[in-house]
Amino acid sequence: MFAYIVRRILATIPVMAIVALFVFSLLYIAPGDPAAVIAGDQATPADVERIRASLGLDRPYLVRFGAWLWDILRGDLGTSIFTNLPVATMIQQRIEPTLSLMIVTLILAVSIAVPMGVVAAWRQGTWVDRAVMGFAVLGFSVPVFVVGYVLAYVFALELDWLPVQGYTPFSRGFGPWIENLILPAVALGSVYIALIARITRATMLEVLQQDYIRTAKAKGVGQRSILFMHALKNAAVPIVTVIGIGIALLIGGAVVTESVFAIPGLGRLTVDAILRRDYPVIQGVVLLFSFIYVLVNLAIDLAYTLFDPRIRY
Amino acid sequence: MDRRSFIKTGVAAGAVAAGGGFAAPALSQGANARTLRFVPQANLANFDPIWGTQYVVRNAAVLVWDTLYGFDDKLEPQRQMVEGEEVSADGKTWTFKLRTGLRFHDNEPVLAKDVVASIVRWMPRDPMGQILRRLNEELVAVDDRTIRWRLSAPFTKMKMALGKNATPMCFIMPERIASRFDSFTQINEYVGSGPMRFVRNEWVPGARAVFQKFDGYVPRNEPASWLAGGKRMMVDRVEWVVMPDPATASAALQNGEVDWWENPITDLVPVLRRNRNIAVDIADPLGNIGAFRMNHLHAPFNNLKVRQAVMTALSQEDYMTALVGNDRALWKVMGGFFTPDTPLYTEAGGAMMKAANLERGRQLLRESGYNNEPVTCIVAQDQPITKALGDVTADLLKKLGMNVDFVATDWGTVGQRRAMKNPPGQGGWSMFHTWHAGADAINPILYNAVRANGDGAWFGWPNVPAVEAEVPNWLAASSLAEERAAIDRLNTAAVENVVYCPTGFFLSYQAWRRNVSGIVKGPIPFAWGVSKT
Numbered sequence: 116m117f118a119y120i121v122r123r124i125l126a127t128i129p130v131m132a133i134v135a136l137f138v139f140s141l142l143y144i145a146p147g148d149p150a151a152v153i154a155g156d157q158a159t160p161a162d163v164e165r166i167r168a169s170l171g172l173d174r175p176y177l178v179r180f181g182a183w184l185w186d187i188l189r190g191d192l193g194t195s196i197f198t199n200l201p202v203a204t205m206i207q208q209r210i211e212p213t214l215s216l217m218i219v220t221l222i223l224a225v226s227i228a229v230p231m232g233v234v235a236a237w238r239q240g241t242w243v244d245r246a247v248m249g250f251a252v253l254g255f256s257v258p259v260f261v262v263g264y265v266l267a268y269v270f271a272l273e274l275d276w277l278p279v280q281g282y283t284p285f286s287r288g289f290g291p292w293i294e295n296l297i298l299p300a301v302a303l304g305s306v307y308i309a310l311i312a313r314i315t316r317a318t319m320l321e322v323l324q325q326d327y328i329r330t331a332k333a334k335g336v337g338q339r340s341i342l343f344m345h346a347l348k349n350a351a352v353p354i355v356t357v358i359g360i361g362i363a364l365l366i367g368g369a370v371v372t373e374s375v376f377a378i379p380g381l382g383r384l385t386v387d388a389i390l391r392r393d394y395p396v397i398q399g400v401v402l403l404f405s406f407i408y409v410l411v412n413l414a415i416d417l418a419y420t421l422f423d424p425r426i427r428y
Numbered sequence: 429m430d431r432r433s434f435i436k437t438g439v440a441a442g443a444v445a446a447g448g449g450f451a452a453p454a455l456s457q458g459a460n461a462r463t464l465r466f467v468p469q470a471n472l473a474n475f476d477p478i479w480g481t482q483y484v485v486r487n488a489a490v491l492v493w494d495t496l497y498g499f500d501d502k503l504e505p506q507r508q509m510v511e512g513e514e515v516s517a518d519g520k521t522w523t524f525k526l527r528t529g530l531r532f533h534d535n536e537p538v539l540a541k542d543v544v545a546s547i548v549r550w551m552p553r554d555p556m557g558q559i560l561r562r563l564n565e566e567l568v569a570v571d572d573r574t575i576r577w578r579l580s581a582p583f584t585k586m587k588m589a590l591g592k593n594a595t596p597m598c599f600i601m602p603e604r605i606a607s608r609f610d611s612f613t614q615i616n617e618y619v620g621s622g623p624m625r626f627v628r629n630e631w632v633p634g635a636r637a638v639f640q641k642f643d644g645y646v647p648r649n650e651p652a653s654w655l656a657g658g659k660r661m662m663v664d665r666v667e668w669v670v671m672p673d674p675a676t677a678s679a680a681l682q683n684g685e686v687d688w689w690e691n692p693i694t695d696l697v698p699v700l701r702r703n704r705n706i707a708v709d710i711a712d713p714l715g716n717i718g719a720f721r722m723n724h725l726h727a728p729f730n731n732l733k734v735r736q737a738v739m740t741a742l743s744q745e746d747y748m749t750a751l752v753g754n755d756r757a758l759w760k761v762m763g764g765f766f767t768p769d770t771p772l773y774t775e776a777g778g779a780m781m782k783a784a785n786l787e788r789g790r791q792l793l794r795e796s797g798y799n800n801e802p803v804t805c806i807v808a809q810d811q812p813i814t815k816a817l818g819d820v821t822a823d824l825l826k827k828l829g830m831n832v833d834f835v836a837t838d839w840g841t842v843g844q845r846r847a848m849k850n851p852p853g854q855g856g857w858s859m860f861h862t863w864h865a866g867a868d869a870i871n872p873i874l875y876n877a878v879r880a881n882g883d884g885a886w887f888g889w890p891n892v893p894a895v896e897a898e899v900p901n902w903l904a905a906s907s908l909a910e911e912r913a914a915i916d917r918l919n920t921a922a923v924e925n926v927v928y929c930p931t932g933f934f935l936s937y938q939a940w941r942r943n944v945s946g947i948v949k950g951p952i953p954f955a956w957g958v959s960k961t
Contacts, residue, residue, distance in 0.1 A: 148843055148844035153479070154481070158553075160847060165612050166612050169612050169613060197473040205633065267676070267679050272679055390810065393473075
C-alpha cells in the first residue's frame with residue numbers, strides 16, 4: 116500500500132508537468148494584453164510597449180516558459196502582474212474561503228444526498244422515490260446562481276436570518292464562519308446533492324436485488340441494518356467515485372457561487388485573473404487546482420479499500 | 429425569528445462541538461458607525477496611481493495621496509498642498525510654496541524634494557505632463573517648502589495640469605519612493621500624505637481594501653468641494669468591499685451589510701428606490717460619453733463619406749435607451765464631442781451628430797462607393813456598456829446596408845486587438861466600442877479620443893490637421909472666450925471629418941443607506957465629509 120501511494124504521488128509529477136505546459140501554452144496563444152490594461156486609455160503604443168517589456172512579456176515563448184518553469188521548480192509561483200503581490204500570497208489569502216465552502220458543501224451534500232438515495236431506493240415507485248427524483252431533476256436543471264439568488268432573497272432579505280454576502284474566517288469563531296457559508300453551500304450543493312442522490316439510488320437498487328440481501332431479510336435482519344450496513348457498504352464504491360468526480364463540479368461551481376455571494380475565494384481570483392490576463396495568477400491557480408484534483412483522485416482510490424476488501428494495491 | 433436567534437438555535441450544537449462558540453461581532457455598534465463600508469465600481473487590483481491609470485485606482489488614491497492643486501465642483505483648480513504660487517512676468521517660471529504641517533503617513537514632513545520627484549515620475553504618463561516635460565528646463569527644490577519650475581515657454585494651464593481629476597493625477601509621494609520607481613514600474617510602498625492611510629495588510633485584491641483615518645492630516649480651512657478645500661474625515665475607517673455581482677451588491681445594501689454603492693446598474697435602481705432606508709441619486713454629473721471608433725486606415729472607414737453616412741444615420745436616443753433605459757434624466761443627445769455642461773462644450777458644426785437620419789445615411793453610403801466591404805465590428809461582451817452599444821451599432825449598420833462581421837469578444841481582447849493596424853481581414857478591425865469619462869473630455873489635451881494626429885492619435889488613427897491646429901490655440905488662449913473659439917473650430921472639424929462617433933452622454937446613479945450623510949455628486953466618490961450614524 117505504501118509503495119502504491121508513493122508511486123501515485125510520483126505519478127503526479129508528469130501530470131503536473133503536462134498541465135503546466137498546457138496552461139502556459141494556452142495563455143501564450145490566447146488573445147489579450149495585460150500591458151494594454153495597465154497602461155489605460157491615455158497611453159501611447161510606446162507606453163504599452165514599455166510596460167510589456169518591463170513585465171517581460173516581450174520575450175520569446177521558450178525563454179518565458181523556461182523562466183517560469185525554473186521558478187516553479189524552486190517553489191516560486193511568481194508575482195501577479197497587477198497587484199505586485201506574490202501569487203503564493205494571493206492564493207494563501209484566498210484558499211481558506213474556497214476550502215471552507217467546498218468542505219461545508221461536501222458535508223452537507225453527502226449527509227443529505229446519501230440518505231435520500233437510500234430511502235428512494237428502499238421506497239422505489241412510491242411518492243418518496245418520486246419526490247427524491249423530482250428534487251434531483253430540479254437540482255440538475257436550475258443553475259447554481261439562480262438557486263443562490265433565491266436563497267439570498269428568502270433567507271437574507273426577507274427573513275433576515277443570514278447575511279447576503281461575504282466571508283468570516285474560522286479564526287473569528289464557528290458561528291460567524293458558518294453563518295456566511297450556509298447559503299452558498301446550499302446553493303453550490305444543490306447540483307451535488309442531485310448527482311449523489313441519483314447515483315446512490317441507482318446503485319442501491321442494484322444491490323438490493325442481490326441474493327445476500329434476500330438472505331439477510333430471511334435471517335430476520337432489521338430493515339435499517341440491511342440498508343445501511345449491508346447494502347450501502349456494497350454500493351459505496353460507485354458513490355465514492357461520483358463524490359470524487361464531483362470535486363471538479365465543486366471547483367467549477369465555486370467560481371459562480373463565490374461571485375454571487377461575494378466570497379473572496381480562489382474561484383473569483385481565477386475569474387478576475389483571466390479577465391485581466393494576469394498570467395502568473397492564472398497559471399498558479401490552475402496548477403493548484405489540478406494538484407488538488409490529482410490528490411482527491413488518489414484519496415478516492417485509497418478509500419475503495421475501506422469499502423471493498425477485495426481491492427488491494 | 430431574527431438572524432441572531434436563528435443562527436443561535438440552528439448551529440449552537442456545532443458551535444459547542446467545535447469548541448469555539450460564537451465570537452463577538454467584528455465591530456461594536458460604535459465602531460460600526462465609525463466604519464464606512466463602500467462598494468466600489470471595480471476591484472482595486474493594484475495601488476499605484478501613476479503606473480496603473482484605471483479610475484478605481486485613482487478613486488482609492490485620492491484618499492491616500494494629496495495633490496498640489498485640486499479641482500472644485502466648477503472644474504476650477506484650487507490650492508490644496510500649495511500655500512501659494514508665483515509666476516514670472518514672462519510666464520515661464522513658476523514658484524510654488526507648500527503649506528505648513530504637511531506630513532506623510534510615516535510622519536515624515538512633506539518636502540519640496542518629494543514634490544519634485546513626484547512630478548518627475550508623473551510627467552511621462554500624463555498628456556499634460558508630457559507637454560510640461562517637453563517645456564521643462566529646470567525643476568528644483570529651492571528649500572524645504574519651495575519648488576521652482578522653469579519652462580522654455582509659458583504654460584497657462586499649469587494649475588489645471590497639477591490639479592485635474594483625470595487619470596493619472598499628479599499625486600505627491602515621498603521622494604524615496606517616487607525616485608526609486610520609474611513611471612513604468614509599480615511601487616510597493618503606499619505612503620501618502622492624504623486624509624487616510626492604506627492598511628496594506630488588510631488588502632485582499634479582488635475582495636477588500638481598507639483605509640484608516642490619518643490623524644496627522646491637516647485639512648485646509650475652506651469647505652470641501654470635490655478635490656479642493658478641507659478634506660475632513662468623519663469616519664475612522666473606510667472599507668472597500670468588492671462585489672462583482674450587482675444583484676449581490678444591491679441585496680447587501682438593502683440588508684445593511686454595506687453603506688454606499690458607487691454604481692448600481694439602472695435595472696436595479698427601482699428596487700433600491702422602493703426601500704425607504706436607501707437613497708439614490710446621480711453619481712457623477714460629468715458622466716460618460718458612449719462611443720464607437722472607426723478605423724481610418726482601412727476600408728470601408730478610410731472613406732470619409734462612409735463615416736459621415738454612419739454618423740448621419742445613428743440615433744443617439746437608440747443607443748442611450750439600450751444603455752440606460754427610458755429614464756430621461758440619465759442621458760442627453762450630444763451635438764459636440766466635449767462633456768455637456770462643462771465650459772468648453774459646444775455644438776458648433778454638430779448638426780450631423782444629431783441628425784439621426786437613416787435615409788440620408790443610406791444616400792451618403794450610396795454616394796461613397798461603398799463596395800460591400802465587411803465591417804469587422806469588435807464588441808466586448810463582458811462590459812455591459814460596450815455590449816449594449818455594440819448591439820445597436822450592428823443593427824444600425826445592417827439597416828444602412830453594410831456587411832457586418834460582428835466579433836463578440838471580451839474587453840481584454842479588444843484592448844489588444846484595437847492596437848493592431850493590420851487590415852480587418854488580417855487580425856485588425858473596422859470599429860470598436862468604448863466610452864469616455866466626462867472628466868477626461870473637458871479639454872483637448874486630456875481628451876485623447878478627439879485628437880486626430882494620425883499615427884499619434886488614439887486607436888483608429890484619424891488624421892485631421894484642422895483638428896490638431898486648434899489644440900495649441902486652446903493651450904495658448906488667455907481667456908475663456910479665446911478657448912471657446914478654438915474649441916468651436918476644433919469641434920466643427922472633428923464632426924465634419926468624423927474623428928469618431930459619440931453615441932450620447934449618460935449619467936449613472938449611486939445609492940447609499942439613509943444613515944449615511946454628506947455624499948456629494950462628483951467624478952470621484954469623495955469619502956471626506958461623509959458621516960454615518
